[in-house]
Amino acid sequence: MSEGLGGVSRPSPFAALPVRIALPLAVIGGLLFALSFPSPGWWFLAYPAVACLLLSAMGQGWRRAAWLGYLGGVAFWIPAISWAGRYLGPVPWLALALFEAAMFALGSVAIALAYRWVARVVPSTAGRVWGLPAVVAALWTGREWFSGSWPYGGFAWGRVGLSQSESPFAHLVAYVGVLGLSFVVVYCVAVVVSLGLVGGIQLRMRVAVAGLLVAAVLAVPAWPTATDGTIRIESVQGNGPAGYFDRAAPGQVLESQVAATDVSAKGVDLVVWPEASAEFDPRQQPVIASALHSVVQSVGAPVVAGAITQTPSGVLHNTSFVWTADGWQSSYDKKRPVPFGEYVPDRWFFSKLAPSLIGLLQRDYTPGTKPNVLDVAGIKAGIAICFDIVDDGLTRDMARGGAQVILAQTNNADFSGTDENLQQLEIARMRAIETGRSLVNISTVGASQVIDPSGRTIDRVPEYTATSMVTDVPLSTSTTPATVVSGLVALVLSLGGLLVLIACAPFHTPRRRR
DSSP states (O other): EOGGGGOEEEETTTTTHHHHHHHHHHHHHHHHHTTSSSTTOOGGHHHHHHHHHHHTTTOOOOHHHHHHHHHHHHHHHHTTTTGTEEEEEEEHHHHHHHHHHHHHHHHHEEEEEEEHHHHHHHHHHHHHHHHHHHHHHHHHHHHHHTTTTTTTTHHHHHHTGGGGTTTTTGHHHHHHHHHHHHHHHHHHHHHHHHHHHHHSSOHHHHHHHHHHHHHHHHHHHOOOOOOEEEEEEEEEEEEOOOOOTSOOOOOHHHHHHHHHSTTTOSSSOOEEETTTEEEEEETHHHHHHHHHHHHHHHHOOOEEEEEEEOOOOOOOOEEEEEEEEEEEEEEEEOSSSBBBTBBBBTTHHHHOHHHHHHOOOOOOOOOOSSSSSEETEEEEEEEEEEEGGGOOHHHHHHHHHSSSSEEEEOOOOOGTTTSSHHHHHHHHHHHHHHTEEEEEEEEEESOOEEEESSOOEEEOTTOOOOOEEEEEEEEEOOOOOHHHHHHHHHEEEEEEHHHHHHHTTTOOOOOOOO
């Protein structure tokens, strides 16, 4: 309640909705949010999804906000990452979905408290229309940052900003990064929600203000990325039996890559193969070295390929390496191996919870420490091995390291027939826009595409087909604002929203009247 004229109390415009309304809104919001990601990838559904989730949490007590947020999170995560159970079954899929839904619940609590506490401290119409939504959007962004960072490096899937790869808002990621774009989208939705609830505003004014806000955001021009020359890259999708459970004979994946490489292609400067495409370390396997040497000699260009490597002390790495006519030139070891996919954190503990599942994962890859920019074919190439592409810090490292093009090598064979490869492709598309770099997304099975700095696909090959594409890829060394300040933007928004919420908390109790 708030005080009106003459001390008459009036209900808050952000009062909690009854459970019979809030609960369906939370579930509908989660489902709509899932549909904004591939597939079907209807990005525009992210806006009503966020609105439903905000309305369901608005003004609720923290307990009710928590379980409403949890239900909304479950409604989103279970369909959005159904691919996680493709081979390992429902247990890891549901475990990840339910855990991430708990993160949704935390965010829902923070947002509910913001609508109670901040609205009380800021009673003016302007404050509630413009200021309160900024706090709400910052708290949402903070939740995305936290869940993308913790535990075990986090799971940065399912961000609002990532749903916008095909939307008119996508170009903003070059200014503020993926998390900053999440803030912009949630802020716009929260402003529209406030306009619909706060009294004393004429209908035509509400519509005009909402329209002007969206127009102002869309009026921001695309970042002027400058390109300097091109490099002709042959990207090879071998479509071999590269899945963990394909039980391929040694050499089958390598043979499929060699067979799919067009050695007659003219003027190729660089050949790129996917993650783990060479299978094992060619320095230790003469047969692999011979196959790579044959490709290099036939095409007349170096190869960037992937393999499992092992140090003399027995440490395993998922490695991307450059092979030239003189052999092994340089390499990068994956810095973001997938928890419970490429290694098992706290294996002693999880082996007790699910011994049969954990027992399937026999290899533990160690995170690499080498820079993720390699010199190859006279240029600098940023390397992202599969899950690396979701990491904000690694993306900035590539741009700051002088990368002129990004090579995103991945192996999606374990998720054949699911949406995982399409979702990862859209993350890669956002990284191209964010860094102002062309990006070659090359997979063992698909979806393999070449994306220019504006996010436009300039070349592609059919999924689940053994083939290659030869593309003149634009090079760039432009510096976008996001590569400079996106980390700071995320930190300021996350901490800023939390600090404002704490500052508005009603820590004191009113004195009793005598």
